[in-house]
Amino acid sequence: MADVSKLPMSTRAFMKLYRWRQLKDVACTPLRKPLSESRVALVTSGGLVVPGQVPFDMDFRGGDPSYRVIPADVDVQSLEEYHRSEAFDHSGIEADKNMAMPLDRLHELVAEGVIGEVAPRHLSFMGSVTAPGRLTRDTAPKAAHLLVEDEVDVALLVPV
Amino acid sequence: MSLLRSVTVKVGPPRALYVPDYFFGFPLGEVNNPTLQKSIMKAAFALLSRNDVPVLEDYLGERV
Numbered sequence: 001m002a003d004v005s006k007l008p009m010s011t012r013a014f015m016k017l018y019r020w021r022q023l024k025d026v027a028c029t030p031l032r033k034p035l036s037e038s039r040v041a042l043v044t045s046g047g048l049v050v051p052g053q054v055p056f057d058m059d060f061r062g063g064d065p066s067y068r069v070i071p072a073d074v075d076v077q078s079l080e081e082y083h084r085s086e087a088f089d090h091s092g093i094e095a096d097k098n099m100a101m102p103l104d105r106l107h108e109l110v111a112e113g114v115i116g117e118v119a120p121r122h123l124s125f126m127g128s129v130t131a132p133g134r135l136t137r138d139t140a141p142k143a144a145h146l147l148v149e150d151e152v153d154v155a156l157l158v159p160v
Numbered sequence: 161m162s163l164l165r166s167v168t169v170k171v172g173p174p175r176a177l178y179v180p181d182y183f184f185g186f187p188l189g190e191v192n193n194p195t196l197q198k199s200i201m202k203a204a205f206a207l208l209s210r211n212d213v214p215v216l217e218d219y220l221g222e223r224v
Contacts (some may be wrong), residue, residue, distance in 0.1 A: 005168060005181065020170040027174060029212045035205055068188060088184035096191035105188075105197050156204060157173075158161050158187050 002115070011087045014130075021132065032154065033116075038153035040109075041119035042070075043143075046093055046100030046160045047083030047126035050074055058084040065139045070122040076103045085128045088160055100160050119152045127160060148159025161187050161204055162216070174213040177204040181219070 004012055031038065047056050048069045054135055057064040063084075079097045081090065092099045101124065109115045115116070117153050123143050162168040179200060182189050188197040198209040203219050 004164065015167075017173060019205050022170060023172045023174075026172055026214050027213050029209045030211055032220060072213070089180070090185060093188045097187060098194075098197060101186050102188055102197055102201060105194060106200055108194065109198060109201065115205070149222075154205070154208060156161065156201065159163055160185050160187060 004010030007087050010078060018130070021136070022030065023132050033153065035115055035154070036113055037116040039117045039119050039145065039151060040100055040115045040154045040156065041147050041150070041152040042122040042158060043155050044100045044104065044123070044160070045125050045127035045160070046156045047081055047125045048079040048093075048097060048101050049082060051078055051080060055080070055082040056084070056126035058082065062133075063135075064126050065129055065132070065135035066125075067139055067143050068124045070101060070103070070124050072118045072122065074103065076101060079124075083126050083128070083160065085160075087128075100158055102158065103119065115154070117145070119150050121146060121150055122140070123147070161200075163187055165216070165218075168216055172214045175207040175210060175215045177207060177217055177219055179219045201211075 004015060014106050049055055050070060053068050076097045079101060081093050101122065106118050110118055161185055162176045165178045168178060174206050180186060188200050190196050200219055206214055207217060
């Protein structure tokens with residue numbers, strides 16, 4: 001089981017003192033159509049990039065707030081991981097990129113009729129953004145707008 | 161998806177599925193296990209029918 005006690009002591013100490021941001025006025029967005037007709041996008045905090053894209057900046061003070069666009073037709077296993085956190089075991093993602101960006105599974109769910117279609121663009125962030133001001137003010141709204149442009153009905157956030 | 165129930169409770173996203181049996185770095189359970197990975201994803205998608213947000217449910221098993 002993943003719980004706080006399994007984290008390194010330094011991470012636990014950080015989490016104890018961290019000022020967690022809380023969503024205010026949690027939005028309730030009902031699904032507008034059946035899931036079997038919905039367009040689905042993935043959002044990961046796994047720090048994955050397409051080969052050739054600029055890697056995430058491991059040394060960015062407060063955490064790199066940028067994101068990378070992952071096209072739906074990418075070879076999932078070709079994605080490269082750039083995540084600075086030492087708080088999780090990276091071996092799972094290294095062995096199977098679907099653990100963080102399950103695009104293969106999404107395509108299979110379309111074939112099975114569970115979801116309607118795979119969105120053309122998906123998003124990858126690198127977690128460990130301890131100072132999320134730039135993220136919440138700048139890059140996250142831009143990323144959300146990108147999904148709106150693509151008329152995405154459902155976004156699944158896969159953290160690591 | 162959520163790997164840390166306590167953090168998800170603090171942040172309060174509209175709909176979240178906590179996976180209590182899996183460790184950090186393994187949000188979809190097991191590598192190269194498409195059946196389990198899809199089962200977890202289906203359980204997350206099932207929360208879309210819930211409008212009594214915020215919703216935080218545990219993944220309790222296969223939904224194949």
